[in-house]
Amino acid sequence: MIPGQFDYVRPPDLAAALKILKEREGEAKILSGGYSLIPMIKLRLAQPELLVDLRDVEGLDGIRETDDEIIIGARTTHRRIHEHAGDGNRWPLLADVAGGIGDPQVRNWGTIGGSVAHADPASDWPAVLLGVKATIVCRSSTGERTIGAREFFLDTFTTALEPAEVLTEIRIPRRPSGAGGAYTKLERRIGDFATVGVAATVRLTPDGSIGSSGIGITGVAETPFAATDAEQVLDGQRPSDDLFRQAGAAAAAMSRPVGDLRGPVEYKRAMTAEMTLRSLRKAVERALAHA
Amino acid sequence: MTTQHVRVTVNGEAREADVEPRLLLVHLLRDVFGLTGTHVGCDTSNCGACTIHVDGESAKSCTMLAVQADGAEITTIEGMASGATLHPLQQAFWDQHGLQCGFCTPGMIMQAAWLLGQNPEPTDEQVREGISGNLCRCTGYVNIVKAIQQAAGQLRESATAPAEAAETVEATPAS
Numbered sequence: 001m002i003p004g005q006f007d008y009v010r011p012p013d014l015a016a017a018l019k020i021l022k023e024r025e026g027e028a029k030i031l032s033g034g035y036s037l038i039p040m041i042k043l044r045l046a047q048p049e050l051l052v053d054l055r056d057v058e059g060l061d062g063i064r065e066t067d068d069e070i071i072i073g074a075r076t077t078h079r080r081i082h083e084h085a086g087d088g089n090r091w092p093l094l095a096d097v098a099g100g101i102g103d104p105q106v107r108n109w110g111t112i113g114g115s116v117a118h119a120d121p122a123s124d125w126p127a128v129l130l131g132v133k134a135t136i137v138c139r140s141s142t143g144e145r146t147i148g149a150r151e152f153f154l155d156t157f158t159t160a161l162e163p164a165e166v167l168t169e170i171r172i173p174r175r176p177s178g179a180g181g182a183y184t185k186l187e188r189r190i191g192d193f194a195t196v197g198v199a200a201t202v203r204l205t206p207d208g209s210i211g212s213s214g215i216g217i218t219g220v221a222e223t224p225f226a227a228t229d230a231e232q233v234l235d236g237q238r239p240s241d242d243l244f245r246q247a248g249a250a251a252a253a254m255s256r257p258v259g260d261l262r263g264p265v266e267y268k269r270a271m272t273a274e275m276t277l278r279s280l281r282k283a284v285e286r287a288l289a290h291a
Numbered sequence: 292m293t294t295q296h297v298r299v300t301v302n303g304e305a306r307e308a309d310v311e312p313r314l315l316l317v318h319l320l321r322d323v324f325g326l327t328g329t330h331v332g333c334d335t336s337n338c339g340a341c342t343i344h345v346d347g348e349s350a351k352s353c354t355m356l357a358v359q360a361d362g363a364e365i366t367t368i369e370g371m372a373s374g375a376t377l378h379p380l381q382q383a384f385w386d387q388h389g390l391q392c393g394f395c396t397p398g399m400i401m402q403a404a405w406l407l408g409q410n411p412e413p414t415d416e417q418v419r420e421g422i423s424g425n426l427c428r429c430t431g432y433v434n435i436v437k438a439i440q441q442a443a444g445q446l447r448e449s450a451t452a453p454a455e456a457a458e459t460v461e462a463t464p465a466s
Contacts, residue, residue, distance in 0.1 A: 001334050008295065008312035008358045031359070038354050039336050042315075051312065053359060103424025105339065105402070108348040109355075190423040191337065 001042040010053040014060070014166065018141045020052055021164040028052050030166060032075055032114030035106050036123075060113070060168060070094075070172045074113020078102075081112060091172065092286050093181035093199055097128045100183075103191045113167045116152075119159045119223060122193035126153050126224035128183055130216025131199030135171040140164050146171075149216075153223045178211075179203040180287030184279040186271050188262065194219040195262040196271045198251070200279035202234070204287045209238045215247070215276065220255040220268050227251035230276060244280040248273030297361045301326065302370030310357045317341045317352035319360075320367060328368040328397050332426070339425030342398035343367045349405035351424070368397035371404070379449075380404055380442040389438030391429035399425050403439045411447055415440065 008031075011017040021028050029048035031037060040046040054060060054075060061075035063084050070090065072081060082098035085091070101107055101115070101124050115125045116136065129136070129149040136147045138161055152160050161167060175181075181201035185194045196219040205211040213234040215227040229250040237243050257268035294309040301324060308323045320326045320343070332340030334353050341352040344366040371378035380400045383389065390396045399422060406413065406421035413421065418439050419432065427435060 003313040003315075005311070005313055007293070008356065010358075010361070034356070034359065035336065035351075035354055038356065041313075042334070051356075055359065103339070104406070104421055105342060105349050105351045105424045106336070109350055 003038075003041040004044055004047045006041070006048055007050045008053065009050065010056050012056050014057050014139065014168070017052055017054060017057055017166060018139065018164070020050075021166065022141050024050050025164045028163075030054060030114075030117070032111045032117075033077065033109040034114075035102065035110040036114060036118040036120060054166070061111075065174070068174055070174060072112055072170045072172070074117075074167045074169055075111050076113075078107040078110050078112065078115075079104075082107065088290075089175065091132060091175045091179075091181050091201070093128055093131065093183040093201070093283075094172075096183040097124045097199070100124065100185055106191070112170055116170065117159060117161055117167045119153055119157050120193070121156050121221065121223050122197075122219040123224070124183070124185065124194060124197055124218060127197050127199040127216035127218035129170065129172075130224060130226045131181060131183070131201050131214040132172050132216075133214050134173075136167060137169045137171060138162075138165040138167045140166070144168075150226050153225070156222045158223070175290070176203060178205070178287055178291055180283045180285065180290055181214075182279045182282035182286065184275045184282070186275055193262075196220045196255075196257075196268060196275050198272070198275040198279045200276065200283045202239070202280065202283045202287050204239075204284070204291075209236060210234045210284075211236075215251060215279075217251060217255065217272060217276075219262075220257040220272050222256065225254065227254050227276070229254050234280075239280075239284045241277070241281070244277045245273070247280060248276035251276040295358050295361075297357050299360050299362070300364045302366055308357075312356060312358050314357045315353055316343075316345075316350075316355040316357045316360050319357035320352060320365075326367050326369050330394055330397055332394065332398070337424075337426065338395070338398075339402060339422075340395050340398040342401045342425060344401060344405060347408075349402050366401070368400060371400065378404075378442075379445040380407075380439070383438040383442040383445070384435070387434045387438035387441055389430065389435045390427075395425060395427045395429075399427065399435060403442065407439070407443050407446060411443060411450070413439075413443065 027049040031051045031053040061073045064071045085094035183199045185197040199216040201214040218224040230247040233247045252269045252273040298307045330340040332338035336354040
């Protein structure tokens with residue numbers, strides 16, 4: 001497939017990139033790994049006039065840790081995150097998600113910032129960022145601003161990013177003791193988009209009840225969403241399969257799937273409940289092991 | 292739209308071309324440089340037949356623009372053999388019948404080469420995971436996995452062989 005025509009620039013630094021985005025506002029599209037955008041350009045579902053490749057922009061890749069947060073640069077590849085997340089003290093769902101996106105070639109090149117800014121309704125990272133209540137940092141020529149993951153995903157391929165902004169990093173709260181998380185994806189085969197994916201985090205209190213929880217879901221609505229009704233079912237309760245099933249039902253009730261080649265609506269709702277149950281079981285198991 | 296000048300190193304050789312920004316890397320390799328060993332299969336980032344190495348990382352060259360590769364080092368299937376001697380992966384695919392129609396083979400070998408660079412001693416399951424972005428519609432993968440394991444063994448042997456040879460040389464005067 002031959003893409004439509006476009007111009008291409010590779011600015012040397014972020015300031016130059018921001019300047020171009022401002023000058024060509026609405027015409028320019030940022031290119032990171034390319035594994036989401038280029039297929040769309042080939043299918044002519046996206047027809048930007050100018051691609052701004054961030055490949056030469058330094059300071060956008062890599063992972064830093066502070067006392068409170070893990071800070072992941074937007075250009076960090078899924079593979080690097082997977083390697084980094086192997087440490088048992090970190091949120092285990094980061095390893096769950098980063099090791100299961102696409103296939104090895106996709107993980108070699110695809111980046112977290114590209115994936116999040118692209119906001120495919122069935123992509124994996126958004127569910128996890130909603131589940132861990134991450135913060136998304138973006139820059140424009142006028143300055144920096146932060147957006148909560150829960151205010152970021154607005155609609156299909158639509159986020160709170162402005163056309164002249166660049167997503168620069170993702171900040172994830174560090175995993176406290178007594179906290180666990182898991183991401184469970186139902187896919188027809190490796191490399192497919194999620195039929196449904198559920199990220200769950202729980203923080204257990206010393207008496208063993210759920211102090212707080214986070215549930216992010218992808219694949220079963222026009223955009224990934226936080227299943228806040230399911231979180232309300234969980235918070236303050238003692239973990240049990242019965243409770244997880246109630247939470248799963250609440251999550252499924254919030255889903256708005258469309259029937260397609262990955263299954264009919266009823267099936268997707270049922271699988272939303274099931275993947276919620278499975279993620280919660282694993283999240284609590286991991287929380288207990290991280291006391 | 293203006294063309295842009297792209298300079299790359301392909302299989303150790305400096306190459307350059309003026310290209311439209313929309314030209315895909317696989318088409319630069321095949322149509323401009325004449326390196327038709329890299330195949331276009333699905334053209335949708337699924338099948339992996341177009342897998343090559345860009346700066347040492349395996350990539351699907353149908354999902355990368357030629358201009359993105361400006362300045363990069365590229366290895367394709369044509370760069371694997373040394374003269375008339377096949378690369379151990381090529382020889383292993385031959386020995387183990389790791390192909391039938393052969394269409395997926397260049398991409399399969401390039402992905403396997405990247406995998407063995409990352410993990411010289413993979414389990415069969417790790418091999419299958421490592422080639423999960425490469426589709427073969429003929430073989431059922433059994434012989435592909437065998438071939439990659441044969442090559443892995445051979446590459447490990449040749450990695451340790453020079454050290455053993457050196458020990459032998461050192462040992463000679465003392466004996």
